[in-house]
């Protein structure tokens with residue numbers, strides 16, 4: 230098995246929003262990247278995504294020798310993975326598709342090479358059932374866009390070997406990511422479980438006419454979101470306790486946790502709610518295209534990373 234330090238070639242299978250973002254990230258980190266996606270126009274879309282991200286990646290600093298020319302889009306899945314030192318799967322979030330694809334990847338990838346899935350929430354135990362060698366299959370859950378947002382959540386399944394989880398965590402670190410390695414398959418991992426709780430409440434408020442899509446977004450970008458880029462919800466709330474810190478915060482506000490501030494069931498995603506959320510986002514976009522919004526988001530994330538000193542962290546360059 231190649232050590233994480235000696236990885237040269239990464240295969241990305243599935244090259245949409247997240248697979249394409251992974252491709253841009255690994256190219257910027259100086260890897261050779263092979264990519265495969267069954268969609269007829271996938272290669273063209275992928276190169277467009279990489280080209281759009283590249284100026285930002287240059288401004289952040291590329292690894293020695295990094296170049297978009299080191300991307301090869303292959304005609305088959307087998308060609309993409311046959312010489313890979315690591316495989317990142319980013320196909321659609323459908324359990325049966327992931328099961329079949331991971332089994333196919335396992336059959337085509339050289340023995341011992343770790344294969345990671347970008348899944349947003351399926352436990353690896355449920356996805357690895359059809360693979361001949363499930364021991365090398367891990368979840369490597371990224372955040373959009375993977376070339377800018379550092380976090381990856383790594384966890385194995387029941388049949389994953391601990392060494393594959395450790396290998397993937399180390400590799401992602403060398404490749405410039407911030408890694409949370411999980412010992413157990415917590416539903417939704419950590420960050421998505423938190424995000425989904427917030428999202429569920431947001432949908433309830435839109436469905437009940439309690440808040441507009443714009444109100445929801447402003448409530449985060451002008452409020453808690455500003456603090457969360459600096460400190461997480463725990464330390465942020467510790468400061469709500471003043472000199473008494475978290476202990477005073479819990480004494481003061483802990484009992485109100487029992488107040489009915491939250492609705493625990495997910496709302497029905499019926500047509501009315503669907504249409505309200507889509508129309509609200511169109512209105513919030515205010516004529517900006519998705520490409521405009523991606524560029525605006527990327528500029529903002531880079532500024533936040535700079536302002537919070539995250540760009541010069543140890544381990545960020547290889």
Ligand SMILES: NC(=O)C1=CN([C@@H]2O[C@H](COP(=O)(O)OP(=O)(O)OC[C@H]3O[C@@H](n4cnc5c(N)ncnc54)[C@H](O)[C@@H]3O)[C@@H](O)[C@H]2O)C=CC1
Pocket residue numbers: 242243244245246247248265266267268271318319320321322326330347348349350370371372373
């Ligand atoms: N979009 C997001 O914000 C995030 C998505 N993810 C996860 O990443 C994965 C991919 O999601 P997206 O990139 O958003 O979806 P997407 O729809 O943008 O891209 C999926 C790509 O997979 C390709 N594809 C279809 N069938 C395939 C197959 N059998 N084998 C390989 N590729 C196939 C499609 O042609 C498409 O290009 C999912 O597991 C998702 O949960 C994880 C973090 C964030």
Ligand SMILES: C[N+](C)(C)CC(=O)CC(=O)[O-]
Pocket residue numbers: 348349371372373421424
């Ligand atoms: C929307 N999503 C559930 C696919 C988001 C993620 O999984 C992570 C992210 O980028 O926020």
